Amino acid sequence: xxxxxxxxxxxxxxxxxxxxxxxxxxxxxxxxxxxxxxxxxxxxxxxxxxxxxxxxxxxxxxxxxxxxxxxxxxxxxxxxxxxxxxxxxxxx
Amino acid sequence: xxxxxxxxxxxxxxxxxxxxxxxxxxxxxxxxxxxxxxxxxxxxxxxxxxxxxxxxxxxxxxxxxxxxxxxxxxxxxxxxxxxxxxxxxxxx
Amino acid sequence: xxxxxxxxxxxxxxxxxxxxxxxxxxxxxxxxxxxxxxxxxxxxxxxxxxxxxxxxxxxxxxxxxxxxxxxxxxxxxxxxxxxxxxxxxxxx
Amino acid sequence: xxxxxxxxxxxxxxxxxxxxxxxxxxxxxxxxxxxxxxxxxxxxxxxxxxxxxxxxxxxxxxxxxxxxxxxxxxxxxxxxxxxxxxxxxxxx
Amino acid sequence: xxxxxxxxxxxxxxxxxxxxxxxxxxxxxxxxxxxxxxxxxxxxxxxxxxxxxxxxxxxxxxxxxxxxxxxxxxxxxxxxxxxxxxxxxxxx
Numbered sequence: 001x002x003x004x005x006x007x008x009x010x011x012x013x014x015x016x017x018x019x020x021x022x023x024x025x026x027x028x029x030x031x032x033x034x035x036x037x038x039x040x041x042x043x044x045x046x047x048x049x050x051x052x053x054x055x056x057x058x059x060x061x062x063x064x065x066x067x068x069x070x071x072x073x074x075x076x077x078x079x080x081x082x083x084x085x086x087x088x089x090x091x092x
Numbered sequence: 093x094x095x096x097x098x099x100x101x102x103x104x105x106x107x108x109x110x111x112x113x114x115x116x117x118x119x120x121x122x123x124x125x126x127x128x129x130x131x132x133x134x135x136x137x138x139x140x141x142x143x144x145x146x147x148x149x150x151x152x153x154x155x156x157x158x159x160x161x162x163x164x165x166x167x168x169x170x171x172x173x174x175x176x177x178x179x180x181x182x183x184x
Numbered sequence: 185x186x187x188x189x190x191x192x193x194x195x196x197x198x199x200x201x202x203x204x205x206x207x208x209x210x211x212x213x214x215x216x217x218x219x220x221x222x223x224x225x226x227x228x229x230x231x232x233x234x235x236x237x238x239x240x241x242x243x244x245x246x247x248x249x250x251x252x253x254x255x256x257x258x259x260x261x262x263x264x265x266x267x268x269x270x271x272x273x274x275x276x
Numbered sequence: 277x278x279x280x281x282x283x284x285x286x287x288x289x290x291x292x293x294x295x296x297x298x299x300x301x302x303x304x305x306x307x308x309x310x311x312x313x314x315x316x317x318x319x320x321x322x323x324x325x326x327x328x329x330x331x332x333x334x335x336x337x338x339x340x341x342x343x344x345x346x347x348x349x350x351x352x353x354x355x356x357x358x359x360x361x362x363x364x365x366x367x368x
Numbered sequence: 369x370x371x372x373x374x375x376x377x378x379x380x381x382x383x384x385x386x387x388x389x390x391x392x393x394x395x396x397x398x399x400x401x402x403x404x405x406x407x408x409x410x411x412x413x414x415x416x417x418x419x420x421x422x423x424x425x426x427x428x429x430x431x432x433x434x435x436x437x438x439x440x441x442x443x444x445x446x447x448x449x450x451x452x453x454x455x456x457x458x459x460x
């Protein structure tokens with residue numbers, strides 16, 4: 001899983017039926033110290049994440065797992081809100 | 093999901109049977125501010141996207157989900173037309 | 185799907201049983217204007233592509249779809265021969 | 277499989293149900309000589325890896341295999357602790 | 369499929385049960401002219417490849433196909449030993 005920070009929300013009236021009723025969150029991928037590592041993505045949410053939350057997300061086909069047995073057209077899903085990092089270089 | 097802009101269409105008479113009758117759209121991957129992030133790809137379409145539309149697309153095996161239960165040989169599918177982005181840095 | 189140009193063919197007598205009898209084509213990944221974008225790959229073929237053809241191919245697990253219901257150990261398969269590109273910047 | 281070094285642990289009270297009760301380890305991806313190759317990730321663990329261990333991990337949907345038949349929302353799982361590398365350039 | 373050269377072997381006593389009894393080969397990814405293209409990986413083997421062999425390998429979930437119907441926690445598997453490359457720029 002990779003780390004990211006929720007930076008917003010996107011809106012799409014025309015969307016695949018499997019995405020109906022799901023929040024589409026903007027996530028800035030970061031390292032575990034909070035520095036940006038690449039372009040923002042849109043992720044689905046399983047943990048009621050809010051703007052500014054530091055989260056971890058799964059990508060690729062694993063992103064569909066929290067929504068099984070249905071099939072949801074997502075390749076990125078937030079699966080946890082990061083509370084604490086214990087690192088050999090310290091905690092934060 | 094990643095953002096992109098529809099920039100064209102490609103034509104292939106000889107193609108895998110699972111792609112017969114499907115529009116093959118050229119998509120320029122972008123960030124959510126519209127700047128290009130990599131080479132164009134071909135994506136299938138589930139939302140009747142048109143040239144110039146800002147869209148979000150899924151890649152990898154999730155791209156096949158909107159076409160199930162059949163199996164379609166695609167690794168990129170447009171799943172939404174972006175209407176509005178609410179970002180911590182503003183909306184657009 | 186990504187674009188590429190068929191640049192050759194590779195030969196492997198010792199290979200996984202699921203690849204027996206299949207042509208192994210060298211493909212130079214390109215953008216849709218024909219410029220190389222990364223190292224060559226080996227792809228399987230579903231459209232009788234020949235040397236020099238501009239093609240589109242799927243990667244990842246979608247590459248196995250044209251060969252179902254059997255399971256074929258491939259992560260790249262040519263699924264179309266590009267005939268024409270209609271682009272907002274012109275056609276070619 | 278890629279190499280990495282376990283550098284810490286993260287904590288997430290709110291997380292996808294499939295991750296309940298699983299240790300979330302921070303892994304620094306490295307080459308097989310121990311040099312960092314990219315940003316840290318969070319991986320699940322199947323081998324009781326500890327801080328500082330050199331490990332190999334699988335990514336993408338293969339990361340779910342050690343936890344089957346259940347479906348676990350992970351895209352990175354440690355599958356071995358590296359003990360020894362025999363390399364054409366020497367052993368370490 | 370990508371090209372690589374077998375550069376060694378790694379040993380892991382503690383490993384996922386699905387990897388028991390399988391050789392873990394170090395592979396240096398290369399282009400089809402033999403130049404390194406990225407960090408070494410560990411791959412499983414289906415063709416009795418030896419040190420120094422030029423091989424092609426599949427990555428991602430296709431890497432599990434040669435070991436079906438069982439599920440093996442691998443994301444890279446050697447599926448052929450390269451004997452000859454016929455390229456528009458020559459053969460080698």
